[in-house]
Amino acid sequence: MTHKFTTLAAALLASTCATAAFAQDSNVTVVLAEELDLVDPCMTSRSNIGRVLQQNVSETVTELVPGTGIQPRLATAWEDRGDGTWRFTLREGVTFHDGSTFDAEDVAHSIARIKTDAIVCEIGAKFFGGMELTTEVVDATTIDITTDPAQPILPLLMSTVTVVPSETTMDAFLDTPIGTGPYTFDEYNVGQNITLSAYDGYWGETPAVTSATYVFRSDSAVRAAMVETGEADIAPSIALQDAVSEDMDFSYPNSETVYLRIDNGTAPLDDVRVRKAMNHAIDREAFVGTILADGTLLATGMTPPSTIGYNAELEPYSYDPDMARQLLEEAAADGVDTEAEITLVGRLNNFGNVLETMEAVTQMLQDVGLNVNLEMYEVAEWEGLYSKPFAEDRGPMMVQAMHDNASGDPVFSMFFKYASDGLQSGVTDPKLDQMIADATAATDDEREQLWSDAFAYIHEEIVADVLLFHMVGFTRVNERLDFAPSIKTNSELQLSQIKFAE
């Protein structure tokens, strides 16, 4: 217990002596909505962790740049050597913050670590599930990576792999991450702040921001006020009602797509006319600029327009309640029980005004004659209804969800959301399974075309779900900075890209 009392006393002292984190000079203060529970580089696919660590402290093998595609980072070149093997040439002259030299052994160790059973690394679970990864170090700056099954998009997948030194433990999460990035991880005062400072030995350009402090406030109004008073410089994820400053608030597509997943296997939702009727029943445009932000796009696919294969020719379903009623009448005439109660499951606190949005959607569906009953759930219960295995006696069900894909490729979405074995798929369609498999295996223009075809098939032919909106996010930026948020701001915030206004 002596240790506990020491902890208590130390915390007491620290809480009274800590210094203020006011924005000043070339230090930048970022106020985040959520505190970091872990600071391990293998968890940077969680947006709150990625915003602090990714490309600031820990760099990835390759880098996905919005609008440009896959770019070199710690790897300078890569080539497909066939049979699922890719060769990556690594950057020379790179050192870790502990002074050790970066080489191929570090990449091999980082890949092994994200797949270890001793800890559950989110990057491994999210991007490398269901595949075997083997590495072969050719020399200090060359590594062969083989995947089974073969991954034609391995260079893209490597944009998620953060590199740690080969001495990093495999058995526990890190509390002081060491990377090759432009900033060192200096200190984490749990509950208060995280500080980073510029790394003198960085291989790239010297950044304008010399240090950064991250603080955490869960209330959007407080975050907005902090930037206004100068206590903070950047506040991502500002709520619509708080984004009232033309000079400081930036809106941008945040890579999130809101949709209603339809359980295609249960009557009456197994009838395509009922699913079409649902799509025609919802007046999507009525939400934009009212309870959702201006700039919100109407969705025709699961991924935002920035992803490859996005099918720009698809039109959102028109708001046509008469058409919806007619489709339901036709289905009823063929013996479909269109009056059966349908449960619409919503997720509380999923995005700003989610409750109002779902109530309006429910009302619109009811107005055309559907017997829809809205139930809103807290995230854990909601997830149990969203992901497989589904309950046998669930009855006809739709689940509202918001899906994030900032990666630029639909592969991270389509299998999970639409394949027969996909964890959150409401569809069982062998043709679609084949389309997804073909697109996943293809490259270049063919890949783009196949994804585009799959989007059209889902939206026009099987009408798998009710696609609603590509969402917009707001970030408040202090006028002393020259920085414009982008779609990547949802998952990372590169301090080295921030300049100071003249």
Place this chain on the structure above:
Amino acid sequence: MRAFLGKRALASLISLLGLIILVFFLSRLTGDPTSLYLPLDASLEARENFREINGLNDPLLVQFGRYMADLAVLDFGDSIRRSEPALDVVLRAFVWTLQLAAITMTLVTVAAIVIGSLAAFHVGGLFDRIATFFSLIGASAPDFWIAIVAIVTISLNVAFIPTSGTGTVWHWILPVGVLFIRPFGLILQVVRSSMITTLGAAYVKTARAKGVKNKSVIFVHALRNALLPVITVIGDQAAALLNGAVVVETIFGFPGVGKLMIDSILQRDFTVVLAAIFVTAIAIFVMNLIIDILYAVLDPRIRY
């Protein structure tokens, strides 16, 4: 006194044990935390591995037996969320709550006793009416509204008062100020009411008839007797603060135990929830004991 303390300790220990058992099983009813910690598209193997690492695959009674065995040596287990001992996480947060509660209740007690006593001396007078008006508003206004209004009206206009956070003495002004308002209103009303009764007592009238000064009548003769019900309410309000001022902690970014408990419940971080309940329950037990001792100090007729 020693026998009394022993009895109270035993009763508290039994209550604490019951509380731990209840919370252990109730928290497990809220579902499997796996889906909250892993991405939605995590494979079934990854999910199974997570459950295995965190001991969630064992039958509930086995998990309970293991937990109680560890608890017997004051090992609360590791936080799933933070990968560090749950007790360390809780103690770190509890320090902030303890400071917030101590500062707030000290200010509230002094202000409510002084103003409440003076208001009771001239019932219906201008001072009484003003004090009653503002105390009723204070007791009724919701914390979250006052907090946001305080930030918008004060922090945005007064440069040296920060909106939120910790670090300097100025960071305490808004949280303490907001937390002060409600218990101040409530306790002031109790002080006023208790003092009105006491000031009407025969021994106070006698003191006045003998020419004792008003200040002495109020703060020496009447106040001590009027304080018994006030202390009960102060204890009640302090207990609420020790449980964590969730709204104020959340809005002002104060890393206290209330916000920690709510976050841990939402994240199904069971070990932290139980450790937080253990620590706050001990604190409340100690505080109640102090209040019992204060009763005896204030009223010599009370003996244990």
